[in-house]
Amino acid sequence: MKKKIADQLYMQKYIFRYIPFYALLKIILVVVTSLLDIFLFTYSFKFAIDAVEAGKGFFDILPFFAVAGALSIITVFLRKWVDCQYFPICRERLAQKMKTHLMEKASAVDLACYDQPEYYDTLIMANQNADTNALNIFHTHVELLEQVVSISGFVTILLSLDALGVVFAVVSLVMGLLTNAVFNRLQLKCELELAPLYRKRDYTGRIFFLPDYAKELRMSRIKLPLTAYFKTSIREIVDTNKKYDMRFLVLRLLNFFTTVFLTDAVYMAILVYRIVVSKTLSVGDFTALYLCMDKLSYWLPNLMETLTNYQKHSLHTELFQKFENYQNTVKDEGQVMPGTEAAEIEINNLSFRYPGTDHSVLKDIDLHIRPGEKIAIVGYNGSGKSTLVKLLMRFYDPDRGEIKMQGRNIREYRLTPYRKQIGAVFQDYCTYACSVAENVSMDTKPDEEQVWHALKKSGLAERIDRTEHRTASQFGRELYEDGLILSGGEAHKIALSRAFYHDCRFVILDEPSAALDPISEYSFYESVRENFRNATVIFISHRLSSTRGADRIYMMSNGEIIEQGTHDELMKQNGAYAASFRLQAEKYVTE
């Protein structure tokens, strides 16, 4: 429990750091209104009735009510202003500051975190709304404060008027907490059982609303199994609920009889007996006690609910702390800045397996790439080509062996500049809902001239030139109704333009031409030869035509380099490369 409270206070510090004035105002207002509420709703009635019974006139009690009324109007006004006007602004301010912080963090964690579902779920997905969670926790604390102040106020009044009432209040509170604790534990168990079922239900339900799946849904009957799974998961949800519902009902009833029934029925019956039969209670005291108990029977369950929420929040805070304190395994501890000369790469005895697996994806890789060389990596699907390239970009560090650039282990370079000096195009590239210029430069202040150069080099300049807003055209229809829609091959060319935009000395292209038509593919490789004359280029390709111009070809199979050399050398060797090449080439033999 102690740790839970510490966790929650930890999360709280963001509220006080980013929106301190809102936090203070909220706390002060809550305390003032609670005190006022206690005073107005119990003491003032007693005051009025006692005054009337004592034969006092209207003007004797008027000043008291005028002051009390004015005070309550002012606080109500302030409270409404904070909730309606000030809160939305602060909420956004917090979202902006905290989300940027979270986005920074998310873009820096190890890529490996995205590979494993258990990491991805708890570390990344769970924290994307940490700002809302922090705010919820703060509000829970404020509620707690309000409840504690109110309850102690009303209990004090009870004590001064009738100590027996306190006994009832305490019994009701204890019983309430006990039954709720049992209830919550049961509910948590039920929720844990339900969670995977809900996920299944939501997945099958969601598919129908996503554009990516729209074509497949229409061209097949996949919706039949999807609907069937949807129905099964709902049936399982209902069954799980049924399993628990009797126990829930009993606990709820027990809760009712030991709390609300005790204070509202039993205690009131005693009070009525005392005022009517034994005549040991004044009407003023009765009114105050009645109102006091009424308020307490509102605040006590309220407090229990807040304490329950407190438990729930602690899960969020735990995950958030894990995220905040996550230490990347790819360490940024190097000091050296990469130079501007063409990269020289040396890989010695490198082995790697993905975290959490026991299968080596790369085994004893050795290679040496001289500055300015054009290197092709070829091989079967799943032979480890893309993994090798990921290691070069330091998305992972090798388990054994080392990668050197300019004779230095790449861990000795500062991580961000090291990655930035590489012009990389991924097989599963993404385009973003920003302008064309931003999509090419991947930066906030694109150099217009450079953008056009890059587009020309990737063969997309003409296409963009024909659009109305040219490089300012927005990408996709998600945010803009007249956004630019490009075909698969054209979108790929945007990704290729990125490599041309920066004058990189080290370029990595993963399947750069798979989606290109023959003319584009041809001119793309021409363009690479021409524009990256001074750069070291590594490209992965299944199109063995493109590998002919390479200075050296590495053929990979099962995580090992099985052949290496120029095209001619490998053809002479007559191994796997030659066999693959002939398979592709045989169709092109012309008379």
Add this chain to the structure above:
Amino acid sequence: MIGLAGNLQQLADTYGKAHRDSLYIQNLRDFLSYESKISEDQSGMIPDTFETLEFKDVSFTYDGAEKPALEHLSFTIRAGQTVAIVGLNGAGKTTLVKLIMRLYDPQQGEICYNGKNIKEYQVRAYRETIGTVFQDFRMFSLPVADNVLMGRADDPQRAETALRKAGIWEKIKNAPHGLQTVIGREFDPDGLELSGGEAQRIALARVFAGHAQIAILDEPSSALDPVAEYQMFENLRHAAEDKTTIFISHRLSSTQMADVIYLIDGHTIKEAGTHTELMARQGLYWDMYQKQASAYQGEDR
């Protein structure tokens, strides 16, 4: 809150909530009352055995686009033919395929199946005559069997045969629960993670598993290595013996097996014919082919 004042406050809150809800309800009503232009349940004829598919002067413009994606398309595909569609990036190849599948209706001209406008057929029945692998095909987090059979009656034998033809049966056979292994790890720690090339083979198996008479393959080999690509086209050749096949490809080596090649350029069909015919014309197809072939030809052969 106590008494009447409390109740009134609650009433006011409820009213406010109801007002807000009504905005959502309006959205929902709009969605539910949306009349599909192309409704699956629309009644119509059930298609007979495929004989011909004919485009008659078809033009199509996407909603909100200024220029048509395709203009004045006319051609006929006959049963048993293997048809290749080629063209530069952005020429409208994928759009053409979407029109054939009736995912859109053309604004001008008509598309006829066995001589009758495809609009006269029941949409679902018509679409079932076509099996498709999209360029951006998707896997579902369901068992492999469902991903292959795609809602057709559960038939493990059929799924196995289709996976065999697509060249991925070995991998599935060795998966923890065989055909019942779920794809992806989202719901099942035993789930199967597939590489891009492997997923493409599952997508291809869908076509083999279907009763479709026309198979449409959009860039079927883009993610495959040379050996896998070769095998896939070999498989396709066998599987397509009794099927009409339309495929889009940038690999002009594969188009040689086509009975007819349509080249789309400038939003319409510019060149049509067999590989030999198109080469003889020395047009854009010839140019594309030369560019691609040049790299494969040389001293070592």
